[in-house]
Amino acid sequence: MPSFKGYFEIKNLDPFTLEKAYEALKYEHGTIGYYDLPSLSSTLCADVKMSLLNSTVFFDTIAVVGIGGSSLGIKAIDRLLQASTPHAKKIVYFENSDPISIAHESSRIEFAKTLFVVISKSGGTVETLSIFKYLIAKFEIDLQDSKQIVVISDEESVLSQFADHYRLKRFVIPSNVGGRFSVLSAVGVVPLVLAGFNVEGVLDGAKNFGEKFWARKEEHLLQKAAFCVANASKFPVNVLFSYSDTFEEFGKWVVQLWGESLGKRNARGERVGLTPISLIGSVDQHSFLQLIIEGPLNKTVTFMNIEHSRDELMIPSLSLPFLEKSDFVNGESFNTLINAQCQATMQSVLQSGVSVDEITWACIDESSVGEMIMYYELLTSAAGVLLEINTYDQPGVELGKQILQGYFK
């Protein structure tokens, strides 16, 4: 169970702000679908497992064809749980319309042993469909009744109609669940269960956190959202500084969630939003930290670390001539070192006057992953209601799509 600690002071905060945010979220609860996914998706887990048992096709690789909300969450969970799920099947990702990546990834898969999971909420994503066509042509896939293709999309989308036309196995993303909030829907559940991850554990963690939040036992979340929104002009940048490489994809998922949900015009047409940045410690202590400490005070920083690592790798008690100055960590574990680096950096950032909070994962397990997913989704929704925007749409990206189509006419 992760623990949360805020070092920032909530000043000048209207005492009714938290109440207002909570009530607005409760009001949303009927229409916004992601809140209920932890419960809804447990049946789905069982369904996918059943279809797996009944399947006649053996595969050892899952190729996810999807981009944005249709890949980031899957990658985040895949990466976080890989170390504790050694027998999970390999998941490869076809996301970008980058020819170098597509050529590279498609050369690495063995077609006969690969299950393709094609994911697009709208069903019309140009990258996803173009890559899908490329894979069909490259591997000469016979679409009719193909047991190697699974489709995940909105119930009524053209991609779902396509799947039904060829009698492909398909799963539905509830229409009231937005792409970047969809990781606990079929989008994440289907490929991750197929790969052998314990997705029920993730759903349980998310469910627990949600229940505690609705029971007003996670008020720090509302406080943090209120702090970020109240200080949006002063601190327009929110940094997530995570101390483990395994948070790399989780950080990217948070960036999409926070950036795309909150960067909006509000009801008065004003531009609002908060700029997320994901960093990895200790690596980015050697890259970005100087700017945080001595640069403009325009950032908040969330430090995230893992108390107990799965790998108790030790720094040997080895004293090398001329290098004795580094002996102070001899005989310690790398986990102790990286956590001490997180603490030391946090202290130095605090002393430089930056608003900081801290999230400590006891360990990385399914339940914690689920809790942190629900935490960030609820945090985003809370910030959204306080910014008085529609957290769940993305009207700004439409113009580019129209211009793109014009280029090919």
Add this chain to the structure above:
Amino acid sequence: MPSFKGYFEIKNLDPFTLEKAYEALKYEHGTIGYYDLPSLSSTLCADVKMSLLNSTVFFDTIAVVGIGGSSLGIKAIDRLLQASTPHAKKIVYFENSDPISIAHESSRIEFAKTLFVVISKSGGTVETLSIFKYLIAKFEIDLQDSKQIVVISDEESVLSQFADHYRLKRFVIPSNVGGRFSVLSAVGVVPLVLAGFNVEGVLDGAKNFGEKFWARKEEHLLQKAAFCVANASKFPVNVLFSYSDTFEEFGKWVVQLWGESLGKRNARGERVGLTPISLIGSVDQHSFLQLIIEGPLNKTVTFMNIEHSRDELMIPSLSLPFLEKSDFVNGESFNTLINAQCQATMQSVLQSGVSVDEITWACIDESSVGEMIMYYELLTSAAGVLLEINTYDQPGVELGKQILQGYFK
């Protein structure tokens, strides 16, 4: 040869600003070492090749042990040139004090065929030395005269003294070259030549760009630096939006260079700096673009793309039932699609009122890589003189290191 295009207007710019920046950089030229690396390092290339010819040890993997300025630049070039250097040896990186990564990477290397390149400018980096000790213990390395270890450090550092003690092969980082500006010194040259990359080509590109800059033939660089600095309060965030996955590590290198160099207290003790963000297109169109277009106008965006890709991968002329709407790209190459996406997104960002510039690489080759490295280094130096800071130090990160040591006493 990359081409540069600025869509921003330089308003209210003191006409002497560019002159001032140029003169300040010229003045620095005598003391700041990175300017001369393209020339200085060509001899080094020859030396490394010679020592390779004389080596009795066969290796197929290079393990770089280094962090920050001792790894980011190597990774950037390695990734960019991989596709055009198919016979390059594999480089693995030991950077972070993350036990999961260290365990994973060290399990993947075959000791007998691995050359370890240990890089630390100061010679005292705690991550690097701790990992080095771990590798010594794990592989039971006999340090005396070891042919499997190469050390790169400052001439007088403790790491250099350690290397001499055991008669290890070592190379020197010139003392007037800072870590994040060191990629064209031994730091990048040695491992990349050892891996089989055409580093001379990179150096030539960097040299060419430098010469043109000093001859006042790349004035756009000074203009861009002046624009970023003049608008630092209005646009505190500078986004680099690169359209190819192969720019991922290059983007991280730029983030370190820009963030750590410019985030400083100036002579009057004021906090200055610009916050860099690296994005990858088209992926981040589905993540961050909404915030750029509708969120606060606090960002500049540089779009970067590759005109001609090495992979002429085609989108098949395949019309699938119900999915005909995506047929508008049928028969086009993925390279055409991703470049059109870059252009369309740039147009939509411009229309939303954001200051934009554009860097187009004709193709990814050694010369372009060198030019772009020198471009970003000079751009950073130019912004630094205009911010009236010391671009080359990083005093802000020292406190954290002291606090860290205190934890282990």
